[in-house]
Amino acid sequence: MSRVLVLDANKQPLMPCHPARSRELLSAGKAAVWRRFPFTIILKARVGGDTQPVQIKLDPGSKTTGIALVIEGKRGKKCIWGAELQHRGLAIKMKLLVRRSLRSFRRNRTLRYRPTRFLNRTKPKGWLAPSLLHRVLTVDSWVRRLATWTPANAISMELVRFDMQQVENPEISEAEYQQGQLAGYEVREYLLEKWERKCAYCNAEGVPLQIEHIHPKSKGGSNRISNLCLACEKCNQKKGSRDISEFLAKKPDLLRKILAQAKRPLRDAAAVNSTRWKLYETLKSYGFPVEIGSGGRTKFNRRSQSYSKTHWIDAACVGESGGNICIPTLKPLQIKSMGRGNRQACKTDKFGFPNKWRTRTKVFFGFQTGDMVRADVPIGRNAGRHFGRISVRATGSFALATPGGKRDGINWKYVRTVQKQDGYSYS
Structure with missing residues (x-):
């Protein structure tokens, strides 16, 4: 464990x-x-003691971020703790879409004329959408917590999904990188994402894919990423050294689609990389040395050590420090971002009109909705000991969400706090 x-x-x-x-x-x-x-x-009594270097390792993702703690001792590097942090960026995006539609509906009503307030609204430099900024702030919060609860002295993170310089022009780096064990990992990972892990010619999935030159090298084609695609072995051999215009002469629609997709950059690369750069700038403010690595190196480290594909294992394998690391069988902590409550002053109907006002009080009898508690109920239909998250009411009759189902009508006198709500759920 x-x-x-x-x-x-x-x-x-x-x-x-x-x-x-x-x-x-x-x-x-x-x-x-x-x-x-x-x-x-x-x-209770001990103060101070000897510690070993602990490194916080991160694999930031669009939906889930892997977190690992690694120590380096006499027997080498070892992962001692893992977690997977699930973000709520999509939920934030949907809430903003609902809010935008309500505001748009109000603006277009036939009401009295209201002059324009201002039309010079601009976004500050480095602005990120709330759904993207949430990922940065959530990861930063957990790194700050782990730096407080462990003797951490270094941070390692996957800065970019792909090493774009290696993808576009492999010759810019040292020959050792291009011709060594990492050769082709960045390019292949980029192509797998760009072509959705399918054959470009027959859309075959779940089969071994080969890197294919759209315009063959024998006829002047280059190794640039815009001239590469993925093909199954059957299509690759069938095309041979023919040009793609000759090979797909009878399929003009497919030819136009492949040529357009070859020139189109990866859709999500810029957005994901922008959040990672923002996170990188945030982590540098801790004063720790920050090691960075790319997704291709992470995959190489994981595969060379025969580890399975999970977010927290990817985090442990990030960067050069993830090359020779012992990862025992651990049960990672599953962390899900839930938010910290609702600041909305009132609820609205489907037309945007307020129909229910919220109370300004969140804490009743020392408890707040979302607290993890233990309830020891002596008598009644809820008799017994129950654990879960509580929903508070001003009457003192609380509802408790347990793994076995929801229990209603629990008096606050039988409830004891296990952990205050902090915006996350755990499993």
Whole structure:
């Protein structure tokens, strides 16, 4: 299992310990639970101690970001903790679309004339859409937490999905990179994403794909990415050294589609890379050395060590430091971003008119919606011990969402807080 995070009596981070060791400390009364997710204990008497270098490694993604903690000891590098952080960028985008449609509807109503407020609205330099900025802020929040709870001294992250310079012009770098073990990884990964892992000529999926020159080299074609596509073995042999215009003479629609797609850049590369650069600039402010790597190197490190494809394992394999690393069988912490509540003053109907006003109070009897709690109910239909997330009411009769279903009508007097809501759910 993943290591347990440890704090000393002054809340300073110590080396993460084995779960068995944490159970011994808790049973002996030498430690107490500081936080449930991620599980963290605090020592009652010990202050300070020797620590090893801990590196926080990240694999930022559009939907899920992999996080790993790696230590370097006498026996080499080892991954001791993993997590996968699921973003809510799509949910944010949909909420903004609904808000925009309501505002557009209000502007187009037949109402009294309202003069224009201002037409000089501009976006500041480095502006990102809220759904993209959310990814940067969420990852930054978790890096800041791990830097507080562990003796971290370095950060490693996958800065770009593809090394675009290697893709466009492999000759710009040293011959060792191009002719060594990493040769072709960046180009192949880029082409797999660009051509959707299908054969460009027959759309075959789930078969071995080969890199194909659209205009053959024997007739003056280059190795530029705009002259490359993917083809199955059958189509590649059938085309041979013929030019694509000759090969697809009887299929003009497919010919136009392939030529247009070959010149079109990868759709999501710019957006994803922009958020990673923003995250990179944010992480540099920590004062730690920040190691960077590309997606091609991450895949090479993972494959050369025969590790499975998961987000947290990709994070452990990022950069040059991910080359020789021991990754035991861990259960990564699944973190899902849920938001921190609603600031909307009122609810609206489908026409945009307010029909229900929200209360300004969020905390009732010391509890807030989203808190993880334990309920010990002595009698009644909800008798027993239950764990879950609570929904508060001003009456003091709470609802509890448990793995076994929702339980309603639980009195606040029977509820004890396990962990305050922090905008995330864990599993």
